Amino acid sequence: MVRDVVVAGGTGEVGRRLLARLAARPDLQVRALVRRPGLPVSAPNLREEILDFEDEGACARALAGPCDLLLIALGTTRARAGSDEAFLQVDRDLPLRLIRGLAAAHPEARVGLVSSVGADRPRGLYLTAKAEVEAGLAASGLAHVIARPSFLVSDRAEFRLGEVLVLRLLAPPWLALGRGLFARRAGWWRWAPVHVREVADALLTAALALAPGQHRILEGPDLHPGPVATWGKP
Numbered sequence: 001m002v003r004d005v006v007v008a009g010g011t012g013e014v015g016r017r018l019l020a021r022l023a024a025r026p027d028l029q030v031r032a033l034v035r036r037p038g039l040p041v042s043a044p045n046l047r048e049e050i051l052d053f054e055d056e057g058a059c060a061r062a063l064a065g066p067c068d069l070l071l072i073a074l075g076t077t078r079a080r081a082g083s084d085e086a087f088l089q090v091d092r093d094l095p096l097r098l099i100r101g102l103a104a105a106h107p108e109a110r111v112g113l114v115s116s117v118g119a120d121r122p123r124g125l126y127l128t129a130k131a132e133v134e135a136g137l138a139a140s141g142l143a144h145v146i147a148r149p150s151f152l153v154s155d156r157a158e159f160r161l162g163e164v165l166v167l168r169l170l171a172p173p174w175l176a177l178g179r180g181l182f183a184r185r186a187g188w189w190r191w192a193p194v195h196v197r198e199v200a201d202a203l204l205t206a207a208l209a210l211a212p213g214q215h216r217i218l219e220g221p222d223l224h225p226g227p228v229a230t231w232g233k234p
């Protein structure tokens, strides 16, 4: 049974949707690990914990506290990080550090990880980092669910050209065609842009329902309920 939830990346686009969902669950106690104060969501069952993510010992201590479920939605971009090494530090090394800490302290706990579509056939820096985290999670022995979304749709304040182009140009025809012609084609939905809210909902629901030792991958139709995306609805 899950009572204590830890969230890493709760200030990000997917992470804040996870926190919003968790805030509506008073039966769960939630710790959000953040590098600076200022959680986007507040609720009586939610507290922030400032963590130096670079410090392996501090991460291990944070995970040694109560934790039945660790949700990881950490990430950056190569451009924002400034170098391949800095990117890998955030997208690969930090998640692996948290997974190791959890496996050592609570081997019966479970993990929900936000990865990416294509992580099963990695090419390039980004997908290789995602694949390495997925492999580390599998090797940890922890029960887990991995969400592999395609392009994320959100109200991100930061300007990311790729996301703006996808949102304005690619997403509307892709979703319209999917709804009209390819509603049952898993491959179509696997690459369809997906709203962060749908990723967070699917990940949290699946992570809470995991059986001991179970492993699940969420992609395509798993992340598009209906399979029609419900963008714009609260």
Ligand SMILES: NC(=O)c1ccc[n+]([C@@H]2O[C@H](COP(=O)([O-])OP(=O)(O)OC[C@H]3O[C@@H](n4cnc5c(N)ncnc54)[C@H](OP(=O)(O)O)[C@@H]3O)[C@@H](O)[C@H]2O)c1
Binding pocket: 008, 009, 010, 011, 012, 013, 014, 015, 035, 036, 053, 073, 074, 075, 076, 090, 091, 094, 114, 115, 116, 117, 149, 150, 151, 152, 153, 163
């Ligand atoms: N964008 C897409 O289209 C897309 C597609 C598929 C998969 N994904 C993956 O989905 C995941 C979530 O994406 P997102 O868009 O929700 O991410 P996001 O909005 O960029 O949020 C990233 C989170 O990681 C934290 N973070 C970044 N650098 C950190 C550091 N050095 N130390 C500690 N925390 C750090 C951020 O904290 P601060 O607030 O402190 O910066 C934030 O909470 C990522 O792994 C991403 O690669 C994204």
